[in-house]
Amino acid sequence: MKKLVVNLVKQGSGLKGRSQLVDLTPEEVAQKLEDERIWEEGSVKREAVAGRKAELPTDKEMQDALWAKMVRGDNKPSDDLEKRIQFVLNKYPMPEGE
Amino acid sequence: MSTCINYGVLDEDSMASDSATDIATQQSIKAYSDSLVVDAGYTLLSTTTISGSPTELLFTGLTDAYKIYAMEFANISANTTAIEFLAQVSIDNGSSFISSAASYSWANFKYGGTDSSSAGDTNVNLYSGGINGQTTSGMTVRMLIVNPTDSSVETQFIFTGVIRLDNSPQNMRQSFGVGKRLNAEDNDAIRVFVSSSAMTDGGGAIYLYGVS
Numbered sequence: 613m614k615k616l617v618v619n620l621v622k623q624g625s626g627l628k629g630r631s632q633l634v635d636l637t638p639e640e641v642a643q644k645l646e647d648e649r650i651w652e653e654g655s656v657k658r659e660a661v662a663g664r665k666a667e668l669p670t671d672k673e674m675q676d677a678l679w680a681k682m683v684r685g686d687n688k689p690s691d692d693l694e695k696r697i698q699f700v701l702n703k704y705p706m707p708e709g710e
Numbered sequence: 711m712s713t714c715i716n717y718g719v720l721d722e723d724s725m726a727s728d729s730a731t732d733i734a735t736q737q738s739i740k741a742y743s744d745s746l747v748v749d750a751g752y753t754l755l756s757t758t759t760i761s762g763s764p765t766e767l768l769f770t771g772l773t774d775a776y777k778i779y780a781m782e783f784a785n786i787s788a789n790t791t792a793i794e795f796l797a798q799v800s801i802d803n804g805s806s807f808i809s810s811a812a813s814y815s816w817a818n819f820k821y822g823g824t825d826s827s828s829a830g831d832t833n834v835n836l837y838s839g840g841i842n843g844q845t846t847s848g849m850t851v852r853m854l855i856v857n858p859t860d861s862s863v864e865t866q867f868i869f870t871g872v873i874r875l876d877n878s879p880q881n882m883r884q885s886f887g888v889g890k891r892l893n894a895e896d897n898d899a900i901r902v903f904v905s906s907s908a909m910t911d912g913g914g915a916i917y918l919y920g921v922s
Contacts, residue, residue, distance in 0.1 A: 613908075616764040617804070618756050618918060620771030627775055629756020629918055633764060644765055648906045 613641050752780060752919040760786060760911035766903035769918060770804040772858050773898070776920035779855045781902075783871070785914025787848030794905040795836040795849065799858065799865055799891055804899035808891070809833065816867075818887030834889030836902070837873050848874050850914070851885070854921070858897040865891040 613636045620627045636644065718732035723741035725734070734742075753776075758767075772779060788795075798807040798814075812830030818837060819825045828835065836851065851871030858865045867889035875881040891897065 614762050614764045615766045615768055616758065616760065616762070617768040617770065618758050618916075620755060620769070620773070620918075622773075626753065627755050627771065627773065627920060629758070629769075631756060631758040633762045636765065 613644060615640075752921055754917060755920055756918045758916045758918075759914075760909055760916070763908040763910060765908045766901055767909070767916065768804050768899060768901050770800075770899040772855075772900065774859045776922055777857055777860070778921035779858060779900075780919040780921050781853045781855070782917040782919070783849050783851045783853070783902075783914075784917070785848065785850055785911075786916065787910045788904055788907065793907065795851075796833040796903055796905060797836055797853075797867065797889070798833045798901045798903075799897035800899035800901065801895055801897060802899075804901070807899075807901045812892065814889060814891055816887060816889035818869075818885055820873075821884040823883045823885075830892070834867050834891075836867075836869055836887060836889075837883075837885055848910075855900060858900070860894075861896040862894055864894050865897045 614633050615636055616631060616633050618629045618631045620629050622628075718729070719735060720727065720729060720732045721735040721738050723738050723745070725738070725742050769779075769781070798809055800807045809832045811832060814831050814834045815827075815829050816831060816834045817825070817827035818835065820837075826835070836853065837849070849871065851869055851873070853867060853869035856866040856868065857863050867887075869889075870886045871884075873883045873885050875883065
């Protein structure tokens with residue numbers, strides 16, 4: 613896997629770009645593969661070619677569902693919404709302490 | 711009979727005295743008028759073609775030489791399905807990119823598609839609709855990066871263009887979007903990348919401009 617780097621360097625009174633194709637570091641490759649794994653295994657499907665509505669939960673849906681799940685407990689979100697929330701939380705875990 | 715009037719002569723490049731009686735030298739007139747000309751416009755900094763199927767594009771070395779940088783992506787394609795084009799910024803000239811939760815907000819509006827947005831994301835999403843792989847032209851977008859190196863204001867993104875979703879010519883979206891880094895800092899590098907797989911050359915290039 614590679615990345616294309618355009619480095620701006622000062623030449624005279626202006627900037628000039630120099631580009632080069634370089635290999636990703638092992639850490640970057642690992643991160644890339646992990647991102648792709650999460651992406652492909654997740655059940656989230658955003659807007660598709662035919663223009664179907666995005667299936668990501670809205671912020672309001674997320675808040676409502678999390679509130680229901682964590683606080684009230686008597687209004688369990690649907691399995692489908694819960695799966696989608698879990699996917700988002702897996703991809704974007706909350707920082708420790710929150 | 712002619713009348714001789716004794717005018718003073720000023721050789722004053724700034725025209726600061728603003729005299730109603732004295733005349734100016736040719737040299738000072740030229741110097742003053744030249745000083746009014748602002749060197750404005752787009753300065754092409756680099757032209758880059760996609761090769762080797764990169765997973766990401768890094769632009770490093772952004773300085774305060776320009777308040778606004780403009781990137782043009784002309785016919786950039788994605789070689790697999792469900793691609794999103796994403797962007798992140800750096801404060802260490804590209805050694806690392808800011809990617810923690812709630813670092814960016816963004817919204818994009820798609821004529822022909824579904825609008826989407828995020829108030830707190832790990833990246834700016836330049837097109838969230840999913841691009842299903844092309845062998846021909848894919849994405850032609852212009853993106854402005856506003857005040858990236860000004861540590862007193864947040865870096866902002868404005869982008870607009872045409873996204874071709876697949877090889878069917880009719881499957882296109884016109885996309886307009888905005889994005890913001892949710893912290894004021896000096897961003898000296900920007901990363902544009904795809905959510906999975908790699909970018910391919912759809913017959914175009916990436917142009918980077920400084921705007922003054």
